[in-house]
Amino acid sequence: MIDGQPIISIRGLRKTYHVGEVDVHALRGVDLDVEPGEFVSVVGPSGSGKSTLFHIVGGLTPPTSGTISIGGRDLLGMSEAGRTELRKTSVGFVFQKYNLLPTLTARDNIEIARDIARKKGAKKNGPLDTEFVEVLKLLGIESRLDHKPRALSGGEQQRVAIARAIVNRPAILLADEPTGNLDTENSNAVLALLRDLNQRLGQTILMITHNPEAASYGHRLVRMRDGHIE
Amino acid sequence: MTNKLVFENLKHRPVRTLLGVVAISIQVTMVLALVGLSEGMLNDQASRARGVGADILIRPPGSAIIASGGQMLAKIIPAVIEKQPHVTVATGVLIFATDLFNYTTGLDLPIFDQLNRGFSFIQGGPFQGPDDVMVDELYASQHKLHVGDQTNINNHWWRVSGIYESGMLARVVVPLATLQNLTANSDKVSTIYVKVDNSANIAGVIADLSEKLKTYKVYSMEDYTSLFSPANVPMLTEFIWVVVSLGVLVGFLVVFLSMYTAVLERTREIGVLKALGASPGYILNILLRETVLLAIAGSILGILLSYVTRFVIHDLMHSLLIQAIVPQWWLAAAGIAIAGALLGALYPGLKAARQDAIEALAYD
Numbered sequence: 001m002i003d004g005q006p007i008i009s010i011r012g013l014r015k016t017y018h019v020g021e022v023d024v025h026a027l028r029g030v031d032l033d034v035e036p037g038e039f040v041s042v043v044g045p046s047g048s049g050k051s052t053l054f055h056i057v058g059g060l061t062p063p064t065s066g067t068i069s070i071g072g073r074d075l076l077g078m079s080e081a082g083r084t085e086l087r088k089t090s091v092g093f094v095f096q097k098y099n100l101l102p103t104l105t106a107r108d109n110i111e112i113a114r115d116i117a118r119k120k121g122a123k124k125n126g127p128l129d130t131e132f133v134e135v136l137k138l139l140g141i142e143s144r145l146d147h148k149p150r151a152l153s154g155g156e157q158q159r160v161a162i163a164r165a166i167v168n169r170p171a172i173l174l175a176d177e178p179t180g181n182l183d184t185e186n187s188n189a190v191l192a193l194l195r196d197l198n199q200r201l202g203q204t205i206l207m208i209t210h211n212p213e214a215a216s217y218g219h220r221l222v223r224m225r226d227g228h229i230e
Numbered sequence: 231m232t233n234k235l236v237f238e239n240l241k242h243r244p245v246r247t248l249l250g251v252v253a254i255s256i257q258v259t260m261v262l263a264l265v266g267l268s269e270g271m272l273n274d275q276a277s278r279a280r281g282v283g284a285d286i287l288i289r290p291p292g293s294a295i296i297a298s299g300g301q302m303l304a305k306i307i308p309a310v311i312e313k314q315p316h317v318t319v320a321t322g323v324l325i326f327a328t329d330l331f332n333y334t335t336g337l338d339l340p341i342f343d344q345l346n347r348g349f350s351f352i353q354g355g356p357f358q359g360p361d362d363v364m365v366d367e368l369y370a371s372q373h374k375l376h377v378g379d380q381t382n383i384n385n386h387w388w389r390v391s392g393i394y395e396s397g398m399l400a401r402v403v404v405p406l407a408t409l410q411n412l413t414a415n416s417d418k419v420s421t422i423y424v425k426v427d428n429s430a431n432i433a434g435v436i437a438d439l440s441e442k443l444k445t446y447k448v449y450s451m452e453d454y455t456s457l458f459s460p461a462n463v464p465m466l467t468e469f470i471w472v473v474v475s476l477g478v479l480v481g482f483l484v485v486f487l488s489m490y491t492a493v494l495e496r497t498r499e500i501g502v503l504k505a506l507g508a509s510p511g512y513i514l515n516i517l518l519r520e521t522v523l524l525a526i527a528g529s530i531l532g533i534l535l536s537y538v539t540r541f542v543i544h545d546l547m548h549s550l551l552i553q554a555i556v557p558q559w560w561l562a563a564a565g566i567a568i569a570g571a572l573l574g575a576l577y578p579g580l581k582a583a584r585q586d587a588i589e590a591l592a593y594d
Contacts, residue, residue: 060505060587081509088507099502099591103238108231115231116508124231164506 005072007171007204008034008057013066015052026052028227029066034172037202039195041215044224050208051176053224057206058091058174059083071171088117092165096177098157100149106160107145110167117168132167138200139163139193155186162193166203173197175207179214191217232512236519239492246488251527253484254567257477258532261563263539263553264473268460270552276458280451281398283346284423285432287454291445301418302446310442311424316431319344322419324409326384328402332550334383335400336409345425353377354392360408363388369401372550386412401550474566481528481570485521489578493517500582501590510583517582521575522568529564 015027027049034040044050055061056068059075062083068075071090078086087093100109110128118124128136136142139159149157158178165173175194179187195217197203209215223230240247279287288311293300304322311320321344324336339356343349349356352367354377363383365375370393375381379390383402410416424439426432432450440448449457460466493500500513540553 055588058505060591084504084507084509086507087505093505095505095591099498099505101235101499101502103242104235108234108238111231112235112503113506116503116506116512 006033007036007038007071008032008206009067009069010057011067013053013056013068014064015049015056015061016064025227027056027063030224030227030229032222032229034204034206036171036204037198038220039198039205039218040207040220040222041218042206042208042222042224043210043212043215047226048224049227050224052227054174054176054206054208057172058093059086089168090171092168092170092173094158094161094165094173094175094178096180098149098154098161098181100157100160100164102149105146105148106141106152106156106163109149109160110145110164113164113167128167135166135197135201136163138196153186154182155189158182158186158190159193162190162197166197166201171204173203173205175205177209178207179209179211187211187214232516232519236516236523239496239516239520240523243492246491247524250484250488250524251531254481254525254528254571255531255535257480257570258529258563258567259535259539261474261477261566262532262536262556262559264470265460265559266536266540266553266556267551268463268466268470269556270554272458272460272463273554274552276455277397278399279455279458281346282423282451283425284451285426285429286424286436286439287449287451288422288424288439288443289447289449290420291447293447301415301420302422304417304419306443306446307419307422311422311439314435314438314442316427316435317424318427319425320422321345322406322422323399324406324413324415324418325400325420326409326413326415328384332402333400334402334404334409336404336406337399338406342423345423349392349394349398351392351394354390357391357405359389359391360405361386361388362391362405364392364394364403365390366394366396366398366401368396368550384412478566478570478573481525481567482574485524485571485574486577487574488524489517489521489575490581492520493578493582496582497585497590497593500585501587501593504585504587505591513585514579514583517575517579518572521571521579525568525571526564528571529560529567532563532567533560 010030010032013027013030014025017024017026030049030053042050042053056063056075057070059078060083062078063076066076070086073086073090075083075086100106101112104112133142136145139162141156141159141163144152144156152160178194179190182190191214194205194207198205205218207214207218215221290300290302301324307320307322311317319341321338321341323342326334326336328334349364357364363381369375373381375390375393377390377393380387381390388404410418424435426435436448436450460470503513536555540555543549543551543553
């Protein structure tokens with residue numbers, strides 16, 4: 001990444017899905033720049049292309065055309081292995097349904113993300129560094145780490161998911177409706193934590209939400225409609 | 231960490247894991263019990279043949295190595311064998327199949343006893359009359375026989391004159407002449423046992439007898455008993471391979487179904503791992519490790535169960551079948567189980583590895 005350059009740079013991004021014999025144009029030319037350390041909220045109605053944008057930025061699916069670079073890496077034409085590497089090193093995901101692995105404890109859910117990101121041949125996971133332990137304290141889950149997801153509340157599960165998403169210090173944290181399954185109190189707590197992470201660690205965050213109140217936590221609001229940014 | 235995930239996944243569905251382990255163990259037990267029975271029965275036959283105390287054994291022309299079939303005229307004993315220098319005793323026995331695994335053996339007891347120290351009786355003693363039978367302790371135990379009892383063998387009633395320690399020639403012995411008459415084999419024997427004055431002369435006697443008897447099969451007892459292996463039993467090796475193949479098929483199907491269900495059930499989790507940056511190889515690795523763990527646990531249980539089958543055959547059923555424990559086959563049986571299980575896990579594993587991350591994350 002070059003200093004002073006956007007961490008996410010998107011120009012004329014298009015994505016077309018082929019559903020049977022029908023072409024569905026999910027993105028119809030999106031332009032977007034996100035600066036390092038920015039907290040951007042993306043809002044829009046269902047079908048506006050928010051999730052497709054989220055999936056492309058996260059390297060879960062390739063774009064059809066246009067240019068997109070994440071931390072200076074061009075995603076167009078990137079192989080499946082290249083996108084896997086991107087997810088491993090540069091992007092962290094937070095989902096609406098938390099998506100913790102039910103068989104593992106909170107600690108192991110975080111450790112598995114470290115294990116996946118570990119370079120081939122590197123030694124096994126060492127203890128978490130003190131900075132990350134401070135993050136766990138900030139998230140308020142340090143005493144809940146030895147519990148499995150079924151023993152955690154929704155708010156706790158989402159905080160573990162956030163810890164898992166940032167444990168490998170990704171360039172971007174992608175959050176897809178992170179408060180969609182939470183009550184107001186827990187929603188506010190999670191949003192405050194995301195803002196804290198952004199302010200304290202300079203974590204770049206791209207958050208998709210339907211909720212205008214949640215969107216207001218970001219520095220900037222991006223509205224999407226019919227595959228475009230308004 | 232991967233091992234922990236594998237272990238926790240198996241722990242998460244204990245019933246399915248247990249069923250997988252048990253199914254694989256049955257496959258392993260099936261192989262070990264079958265091979266154990268083959269070896270046990272053959273070792274038992276070899277040990278009983280050695281128990282006779284003869285140095286040389288002669289079988290009729292064209293007879294199989296391990297089979298009772300084939301007869302020859304008993305007159306070659308006085309005509310040829312007894313005239314051979316260094317031969318001290320020669321006697322023929324007639325073997326008649328009672329059923330698939332059991333034989334009735336007719337022998338001339340006074341001469342037979344000269345081959346060794348004779349039968350070692352637990353109850354009773356030698357034949358007192360032509361319709362007497364002597365049985366070994368295993369046969370007596372299975373048929374609940376005591377000295378003086380009447381028993382029907384080959385449609386003939388016999389009186390039990392003695393019960394002897396197992397390990398000598400046969401399980402059921404009767405007077406040679408009676409068996410020859412009953413089976414219309416007058417003057418015929420199936421095997422001739424020969425004792426030589428000095429073990430140094432065995433090779434020479436065998437060479438001379440082979441020369442004189444031409445088409446007959448003349449073995450030293452040592453060579454003969456070393457031939458008791460599954461490879462020398464017609465069709466046994468093929469039968470073992472059929473069972474082994476069935477075992478692989480069972481392991482394949484069980485693991486295929488188990489892993490296919492597991493992959494469907496964990497679609498979302500696979501999506502999560504992919505979102506975290508797990509490569510197809512990482513995901514395949516997790517499923518294959520689970521499979522190997524199942525197969526190893528199944529193999530260990532299968533080996534333990536082979537002791538149970540032996541206990542059931544010997545101690546509960548008091549069967550004449552003898553199952554040996556075959557540690558030399560443990561690794562092979564486990565290898566077969568692991569190979570079958572890995573084959574079964576391959577398709578579900580590849581399906582999981584190729585799963586589209588977005589579809590997997592949307593799976594409910």
